[in-house]
Amino acid sequence: MRRLVSGNEACAEAALRAGIRFFGGYPITPSTEIAELMAEELPRVGGVFMQMEDEIASIMAIVGASAAGVPSMTATSGPGFSLMQEGIGYAAMTEIPVVVVDVMRGGPATGLPTKGSQGDLQQARWGTHGDHPVVVFAPRGVEETFALTLRAVDVSERLRVPVILLTDEFIGHMREIVSFPSRVEVYHRQRPRVASSEYVHYAEENNYNAPYASYGGGYAIHLTGLTHRADGFPINDAPTIRWNNERLRAKIEDNLAYLEDNYIDDDPDADTLIVAVGSSARSAYEAKLLTDKPLAYIRLLTLWPFPDATIHRLARGRKRVVVPEMNDGQLCREVQRCLSGDTELVSVTRNDGSMLTPQEVLEVL
C-alpha cells in the first residue's frame, strides 16, 4: 500500500512490524516523532513504551528489556547518543541485541536541534570505549529507513549485537511515498535446546542465529560488563581475555558478506569514483546525473563494518575519489585507508545545517 510518511514515521512503523515490543527513550529533536508513535502504538500490540529520565536510563532500559527476551529499541539524536555510548558498549560486551536510532543533527553539544548533519558517522563506530562489535546502517531516504529499520532489528536479534540506524534531520522530517509490504518476515530469537544445567550463555556456538536464553526464561545466566568466561562470570587471565575479545570480533568478521550492503553504479570508463552515504548521497547522485562525464559511484547502506575491500577494488586505477558529506570529512578519513597508488582524494564537505547541494558536488566533478 502506497502512503506518504516521514522518515521518523517509517522508522517507527518498521520497528513495530519487525517485532520491537519495548521502547525506552527520552524525547529529543529531531527524533521525537519516533518516540511519539511508539508511545501510541506499542500498547495496542501488547508492547511497553517507557519514557525514561534521560538517555543513560533509556539505553539501559532497552538493554534490560532485551535481556529479558523482548526485542527493544530507542531513538535519539546527537546529545542523547553521546550519553548512550556506555550502554551501547555494555550491550556489545554482554551480547544483548538492541537497536539504537540516531537521527543526526548538528553538533557538537546541543548544536543545531532543528538542522541536519552527518556528524556522528565516526561516533557510531567508536563512541564507546574499547574494541567492540557494532553494525551501523545508513538510509538515504524514507523508504530505505523503513527497509533498514527492519534489517537493523533482524541483524541485531540474529547476531546478538547492538545495531545503530543513522538517519538525520533531513530524512527524519522529509515525507516520501513508501510502498508498505503486506507481510514482513520476522526472525524470532532461538531458545536454547539444552537443559538449564547444561546451558552456557556464551558457548562456542556464537554465530548467525545461535540460540541464547533470556533472563527469567528458566536458565541461570550471569551478565556483566566485565570481561568474562563462557559462563558469564568475570575473569582476569590472558587466554580468557583473548577468547572474549576474539569472540566479539569474530561476530562481525565472520559475517562481513552478510552485513555488507552497497549500491554500486560502476563505469569502466570513469576516472573518478564517488563514495557517498545517507542523505548527502542524494546530492552526489543528482550531480552525477547533471554531468555527461563518466563517473563510478558507490553508496554505502551498511556504513560499519566498512566495506574496505569493495572500495579498494572500485578505486584501484582511478585518478580521483570524491567523497561528499555533511560534516568535516569523517567518511573521507575512512575512504583514505582503502586507497592505494597515487589516487587523489577529494573531500567535499558542508557543515552548516543545510543540505549539500548537487551544484557543490558538481563543482569538483
Next chain:
Amino acid sequence: MRTEIRLSGRGGQGLILAGIVLAEACGVYEDKQVVQTQSYGPEARGGASRAEVIISDGQIRYPQAYDPDILVALSQPAFDRFAPKIKKSGLIFADSFYVHTDRKDVVLMPFSETARNEIGREVVTNVVMLGALSAVTDIVKLESLKKALKHRVRSAFLDLNLRAVDAGYKLGKEIWKKRSS
C-alpha cells in the same frame, strides 16, 4: 520531468499542511514520485516559513528545491526572500492582500480574501491556494486534492476544506482566463 514547488508565507498559514496535501495528492492518488520537506523549528515560527514539494515521473534524488518552477508567496517577507530565487521560466503566485509588488510577471490572486469572504474562514487560505494551483497548472488534479484532504483533514473540518478547494479552483480558472485574454 522534475517539478519543484515552494510554498511560502508566515508560520501558521498552513503551508506545511498544504505541502503534505499536495504531495499526497500527487504521490498516492496520481502515482507520481514526490518528496515533501519544510523549514523546521524556530525559523518556521514567524519570519518566512516554507514547505517544498518535488514532483517527478522518475526517482527523485536531491530532495529539496534548488531551482523552483513554482513559487507561492502568502506574505510579503516570504515574497521578498524567495521571489528572486526562482527558475527563469518559473511562475510566481502571490496573495493579493498580503503581497505588494510592481512585477508584472507575478500572478496576484486573492487567496486570503476568497477564504475570508466566500468561505468565512481565513484559516483555509492554504486550501484555496491549492485549488487555484490545480486550476492554473498541470501539477495536480482537483479530484486528487479532494481525496488527500479527506485523508488528512479531521472530519469536522472536511466540508469547510472541500468548499475552500472548490472556491480556489474557480478563482484560478477566472483569473487565468482574464490573464490569457
